[in-house]
Amino acid sequence: xxxxxxxxxxxxxxxxxxxxxxxxxxxxxxxxxxxxxxxxxxxxxxxxxxxxxxxxxxxxxxxxxxxxxxxxxxxxxxxxxxxxxxxxxxxxxxxxxxxxxxxxxxxxxxxxxxxxxxxxxxxxxxxxxxxxxxxxxxxxxxxxxxxxxxxxxxxxxxxxxxxxxxxxxxxxxxxxxxxxxxxxxxxxxxxxxxxxxxxxxxxxxxxxxxxxxxxxxxxxxxxxxxxxxxxxxxxxxxxxxxxxxxxxxxxxxxxxxxxxxxxxxxxxxxxxxxxxxxxxxxxxxxxxxxxxxxxxxxxxxxxxxxxxxxxxxxxxxxxxxxxxxxxxxxxxxxxxxxxxxxxxxxxxxxxxxxxxxxxxxxxxxxxx
Numbered sequence: 187x188x189x190x191x192x193x194x195x196x197x198x199x200x201x202x203x204x205x206x207x208x209x210x211x212x213x214x215x216x217x218x219x220x221x222x223x224x225x226x227x228x229x230x231x232x233x234x235x236x237x238x239x240x241x242x243x244x245x246x247x248x249x250x251x252x253x254x255x256x257x258x259x260x261x262x263x264x265x266x267x268x269x270x271x272x273x274x275x276x277x278x279x280x281x282x283x284x285x286x287x288x289x290x291x292x293x294x295x296x297x298x299x300x301x302x303x304x305x306x307x308x309x310x311x312x313x314x315x316x317x318x319x320x321x322x323x324x325x326x327x328x329x330x331x332x333x334x335x336x337x338x339x340x341x342x343x344x345x346x347x348x349x350x351x352x353x354x355x356x357x358x359x360x361x362x363x364x365x366x367x368x369x370x371x372x373x374x375x376x377x378x379x380x381x382x383x384x385x386x387x388x389x390x391x392x393x394x395x396x397x398x399x400x401x402x403x404x405x406x407x408x409x410x411x412x413x414x415x416x417x418x419x420x421x422x423x424x425x426x427x428x429x430x431x432x433x434x435x436x437x438x439x440x441x442x443x444x445x446x447x448x449x450x451x452x453x454x455x456x457x458x459x460x461x462x463x464x465x466x467x468x469x470x471x472x473x474x475x476x477x478x479x480x481x482x483x484x485x486x487x488x489x490x491x492x493x494x495x496x497x498x499x500x501x502x503x504x505x506x507x508x509x510x511x512x513x514x515x516x517x518x519x520x521x522x523x524x525x526x527x528x529x530x531x532x533x534x535x536x537x538x539x540x541x542x543x544x545x546x547x548x549x550x551x552x553x554x
Contacts, residue, residue: 208419208449208457209235212245216349225356232350233357236468240460240475241419244350244407247454250342255409255490258339258381262488265327266303266383276305282322284308284542290385295397302395302479304382307336309375309498319539336379340492343407344375347494350405350458358468358507368467371500372404376535377493384416384487387480395487396479401461402541403495403534408457410489413481414450417457417489420476421445449477463496466529469504471512496534503531 211231215224235242265273270289278286285308291299307324316322326333351372355365384395395416410417422444449457464472481487496502512523 208239208241208243208447210243210245210452210455211235212248213346213349213353214245214248216353217249225353229353229356232353236354236357236460236464236472239419239421240473241449241477242458243449243452243455244346244458245452245455246346249346252454254335254339254342257335258409258490259411259488261327261329261332261335262381262383262490263486264329265305265332265381266486266488273303276325276327278306280316281325282316282318282320284320285322286325293396295394295399298393298397300396301387301391301393301481302382302384304380307340307379307381309377320542336381339490340377340379343379343492343494344377346407347372347375347377347405350494354464355507358505358511360505360507364505364507368505371496371502372494374497375404376495376498376538378403378495379490379492382489382491384479384481384489386484386486387482389482394478395481398476398478400474400476401459401493402463402474402537403461403493404463405494406457406459406461407492407494408459408489409491410451410457411487412451413483413485413487415448415483416479416481416487417449418446418478418480419449419459420478421447446478461493461495463502463534466502466532467505468508469512469529470527471508471523495538498535498538500534501531502534502537504529 209231211228213228215221215228232242273287274289276287278284278288278292280286285306287305288303290303291301293300293302293304305325305327308320310324311321314321314323326336348369351368352365355368360368382396387395398420408417451457459477460472460474462474465474479489
């Protein structure tokens with residue numbers, strides 16, 4: 187078995203001030219096999235971004251026409267403008283309490299209702315049974331073109347997930363056999379997609395548009411309308427040259443020194459971030475990052491996050507390639523890289539079941 191030489195792994199700095207700008211990385215080299223230099227460059231940039239931020243902008247302008255997600259946003263606005271009674275026809279309660287429409291402030295983060303509404307979709311399952319957690323059927327709005335156009339987006343995001351996973355495997359220095367093994371854990375992704383509408387956050391509201399949280403899956407691909415100053419990412423670094431929001435860090439998450447930065451939309455890009463499964467796969471080398479939404483603008487904001495997740499039955503455990511990188515550092519730096527935390531293997535579906543139930547304030551919708 188041939189081991190690929192890992193791309194140089196810098197130790198995340200704690201003392202050197204850095205500008206709070208997330209990197210912009212193009213996926214273009216991974217759309218063909220010919221550009222080997224470009225593929226190495228993209229892989230190295232993603233690796234560095236995962237080490238430092240857990241977030242980056244992914245330039246997909248050569249992969250999708252910008253008019254496609256713009257049309258999805260238009261369709262979302264059309265749905266959210268419907269009367270509440272009509273939207274409620276696809277309510278979560280009509281299925282498994284996970285798939286369907288969640289009304290305003292039905293989603294809960296850190297014990298507080300989020301000031302948004304949304305529709306949740308999951309990978310279709312065999313033999314659906316709405317009495318079983320996560321095992322119901324998706325509920326689609328009847329708006330003409332809605333389902334057809336969103337299903338096209340789903341397929342493109344699933345394919346994009348595989349491309350980014352391949353780039354990350356290259357960045358970690360995986361052998362071809364190791365990449366094939368990892369690919370087999372995400373090739374039937376138990377994906378999730380949300381279509382979310384955010385009205386302006388009232389000044390006196392005790393909560394957020396979406397409270398501070400870390401994504402618990404694999405990769406998140408977020409498309410949003412052009413609204414600035416809403417999505418915020420928390421960077422736990424000393425001396426960051428960024429503006430701090432007046433709310434400060436979120437105590438319930440146990441965060442330390444750092445600052446919130448705005449991750450405003452960049453034309454032609456989606457925001458990509460890693461979830462807790464990548465923390466396990468890399469034994470803490472990559473870490474999922476706190477983020478939240480604080481929408482105080484005057485418009486109605488729409489976002490469409492797609493969560494590219496492992497297969498439902500995938501066993502997720504530290505990857506040999508990540509362990510080789512960690513073991514290649516002196517012991518003092520190993521502690522610095524991983525925080526000395528032990529990452530135990532998990533079966534993704536079981537992990538997901540335990541997580542999802544905490545997110546909805548619905549009768550019988552908690553899968554604890």
